[in-house]
Amino acid sequence: MNRLFKHILYxxxxxxxxxxxxxxxxxxxxxxxQSDAPTTLKLSLPFQVVSKWTNxxxxxxxxxxxxxxxxxxxGWFGSLELNKINANRxxxxxxxxxAIDYSAKEGLSVVAAADxxxxxxGSLYGTTVSIRHIEGYETIYGHxxxxxxxxxxxxxxxxxxxxAGYSGTVNSHLHFELRRYTxxxxxxxxxxxxxxxxxxxxxxxxxxxxRFFLGDPRDPDQQANFLLPISxxxxx
Ligand SMILES: [Zn+2]
Numbered sequence: 001m002n003r004l005f006k007h008i009l010y011x012x013x014x015x016x017x018x019x020x021x022x023x024x025x026x027x028x029x030x031x032x033x034q035s036d037a038p039t040t041l042k043l044s045l046p047f048q049v050v051s052k053w054t055n056x057x058x059x060x061x062x063x064x065x066x067x068x069x070x071x072x073x074x075g076w077f078g079s080l081e082l083n084k085i086n087a088n089r090x091x092x093x094x095x096x097x098x099a100i101d102y103s104a105k106e107g108l109s110v111v112a113a114a115d116x117x118x119x120x121x122g123s124l125y126g127t128t129v130s131i132r133h134i135e136g137y138e139t140i141y142g143h144x145x146x147x148x149x150x151x152x153x154x155x156x157x158x159x160x161x162x163x164a165g166y167s168g169t170v171n172s173h174l175h176f177e178l179r180r181y182t183x184x185x186x187x188x189x190x191x192x193x194x195x196x197x198x199x200x201x202x203x204x205x206x207x208x209x210x211r212f213f214l215g216d217p218r219d220p221d222q223q224a225n226f227l228l229p230i231s232x233x234x235x236x
Contacts, residue, residue: 075101078223099177104164126168142175
């Protein structure tokens with residue numbers, strides 16, 4: 001009787017731990033997809049408020065926000081003119097930018113772009129948070145002034161995870177990166193492809209950070225994904 005009871009207990013414990021791993025994978029190696037495998041992941045903007053900015057003349061290289069300013073696009077994903085002008089800015093990435101930079105007022109709430117589980121909280125692009133999503137995807141939020149989450153925590157789309165700031169950079173902005181873990185390696189994915197956003201409502205100034213190298217497609221949607229070098233891996 002005692003042995004049977006133990007057996008049942010062990011069986012229950014096994015089933016519980018198995019289903020925990022199966023249904024709530026915290027490890028990115030669980031499902032290694034191809035970079036272009038179909039996905040159901042949809043991203044929303046990492047802010048709760050609409051895009052608004054008034055003055056685009058930086059003071060000492062810093063955009064000055066007025067009381068009602070929020071954020072604007074300052075740096076698309078891909079081969080930016082800005083990186084070409086400042087020659088060899090990211091040589092390991094072939095001078096491409098592996099994220100979208102949103103210039104954002106310091107202290108502006110940053111929210112989860114999709115449901116997931118907090119992967120990393122620490123120092124990468126200044127103070128940084130990552131969220132692991134379905135199908136091997138991970139979003140990364142860099143240069144934060146504050147973090148409100150801990151590793152392993154479950155988050156829903158729209159939950160506040162921290163605030164924008166200028167840790168690790170001069171200008172207060174959010175580095176918003178999308179990665180996909182595959183058998184080939186870690187891909188930098190163009191977030192535009194998964195963001196269902198009405199860009200006509202977003203402020204996108206005509207800056208070199210929002211333009212691409214001559215010869216590349218000029219459409220921010222057409223900037224190709226690329227494999228990240230191992231040195232860009234997130235610390236364990
Ligand atoms: Zn960036």
